[in-house]
Amino acid sequence: MPLDTSKTTTKPQVGLFVTCLVDLMRPSIGFAAVKLIEAAGCDVVVPPSQTCCGQPAYNSGDKATTSAIARATIAAFEGFDYVVAPSGSCAGMIKGHYPDLLKTDPEWSKRAVALASKTYELVSFLVDVRAISSVDAELKVRATYHDSCSGLRELKIKSQPRTLLASVKGLDLVEMEENEVCCGFGGTFSIKYPDISNAMVQKKADFASATKPDLLLAGDLGCLMNMAGKLKRQGSRIEVRHIAEVLAGDLSAPAIGEA
Amino acid sequence: MNSTAHNFKSNARVALGDQQLQSALGNLKGGLVANRTKARAALPEFEALRDVAKDIKNHTIANLDLYLEIYEQNARAAGAVVHFAETAADARDIILKICRDANAKIVTKGKSMVSEEIGLNAHLEAAGGIEVVETDLGEYLVQIRKETPSHIIAPAIHLTQGQVEADFRRLHTHLPKDRVLVEPAQLVNEARGILRQKFMTADVGITGANFLIAETGSSIIVTNEGNGDLTQSLAKTHVVITSIEKLVPTLEDLSTILRLLARSATGQECSTYMTLSTGGRRVNDHDGPPNYHVVILDNGRTDLIGTEFQDVLRCIRCGACMNHCPVYGAIGGHAYGWVYPGPIGSVLTPALIGVKEAGNLPNASTFCGKCADVCPMKIPLPDLMRHWREAEFDLGDLPRGYRTGLAGWAFFARRPRLYHLAAKVGIPLLSLFGRRGRFSSLPFAGGWTRYRDLPAPQGRTFQQLWAERQAGVTR
Incomplete structure (x- = not known):
């Protein structure tokens, strides 16, 4: 900069x-x-x-x-x-x-x-605004990233998180299948249509799990709570976190849905 | 067609548990979706074309009265009989009368969603005693199973090959029992053999129209199987049933939009057949139907002009929105309960049969935005679905529990001091009960916790912690 x-x-x-x-x-x-x-x-x-x-x-x-x-x-x-x-x-x-x-x-x-x-x-x-291309963080993990719908399609956020994740020392990003498909959260949709929402998040959980990551990341807490809720219900050991926690190098809080 | 849109939730539940359907829906991604992605990538001007096409249709709809007049004049000059039908019943009656005048015993049909919308087949059979034969393969499959199309361009996409084979063996009993029906081509050939006889004996052929062209007074069908051409050229009478918004001003405009249609629909650069009809058979023509009727249905569409829903009239029925919709992909088309499924149906159905009946459809969307992203005509489908939710809200049609919850939340969200005070008290309390970091059941979130755990709050709110941190800094 x-x-x-x-x-x-x-x-x-x-x-x-x-x-x-x-x-x-x-x-x-x-x-x-x-x-x-x-x-x-x-x-x-x-x-x-x-x-x-x-x-x-x-x-x-x-x-x-x-x-x-x-x-x-x-x-x-x-x-x-x-x-x-x-x-x-x-x-x-x-x-x-x-x-x-x-x-x-x-x-x-x-x-x-x-x-x-x-x-x-x-x-x-x-x-995009501050022209940051790397962060000062180190984390030896295998991670996968879900592109949340609004960020991806309304704000065209696709490369930015990947640019910064690539600068985290030790982090290995493995892309999952259908990373741009909705996780089924949709705010009140997840409550109003739980059966459909579940079918969608089930698919998402399957695709995420298939990459065998330590961490599942995204930029929206709503999606993260949905995906974490599904993975934890299944007994998955995948930790679900907001990308900001990883980029800031602070994982002191338990992952989403864990104590 | 009768609607079960009000039963959307239970329809969806049944669909989610239907293993055959789920297996059939699994084919969407590798087929229509992958093909469109390839076709779009191969056409650098695809995005620019979307803008041009959008402008063409916006201009047409804004001047619909003018172009309808030009179309009608030119179509009549070419020998067409043009009928305007305000309602579905009007359209049914007009077509029944044409069939009666032609002494029709057998009617063949090309694919037409408008004919589904007006419930044409049942009417011709019941009121006219006419045998109606669907000749598009998918439509034929749906007809012999006494079902309805589950997709606007791939009507039998909900079926597996195994189901089709079983139906053919059940119904085509005059054919050898030991015949092989393993390859898709073998199934197609069998259907072709049966349908060929119908084409030759049909008295009237009914098709839809993908577009009506004002400057020439023509209609066009865009197809892949050739059944539409046989339907419309072998019978003595060809009836086109279409809807009022299918107009484009010129052949040039048509070519622009056609470049988007097949690519968006099936991922083809263009479909196998694109057949224009301009009037009936002329004196020196070697073939073609002597009688050519065009029935133009309104059924509430012109009421949308000038409203926030006008954009939906740009739709060219490619099906890209449903192919890419994660909700459609989960439940298929029948769960939507009426003629048009997927995102376009979620906007169109409430307009055509009322938001009271179809209110679930525009609500059953996460607003993920994929439909608007792939729509060749740039219809802002999520925005239009939201407008239906606004209409519902204004009518007071929300379920009482939901409305109360929303009002309670809104009360606090509009009062920051109270909001943060309530959060300061409530959130730590809630987190006490979620010691494992999550809840496996909660009284007010049953829909969520039936399938998922609900992550618990960390403890105190950000605002609380931030205020403490700021106080510490200044101290």
């Missing part, structure tokens, strides 16, 4: 959009994200007025609630240079769907578009 001498005193201010799942279920991912963003030369601020990006309401057809949450999120984050979320799904919601949701309101539409233009998923922020 070229050093910009004119700006050495003021680091970019990043507002961390923690995401509701990381906040409630797995803070270690949030701290890993903070470590990575700081290592990329930014200051991290966590606005306490954030809750959720609004997808549960948005995907249930409740536009009024979603709009209210979107406006609150915009107000909380629009002062930062960047907004970063350790989730392609939530970043995709802010980046892709907020402007669409608020497009009939001229004032909020402008603010939504402005926020969208500086919002990034964590790994994409590190690679």
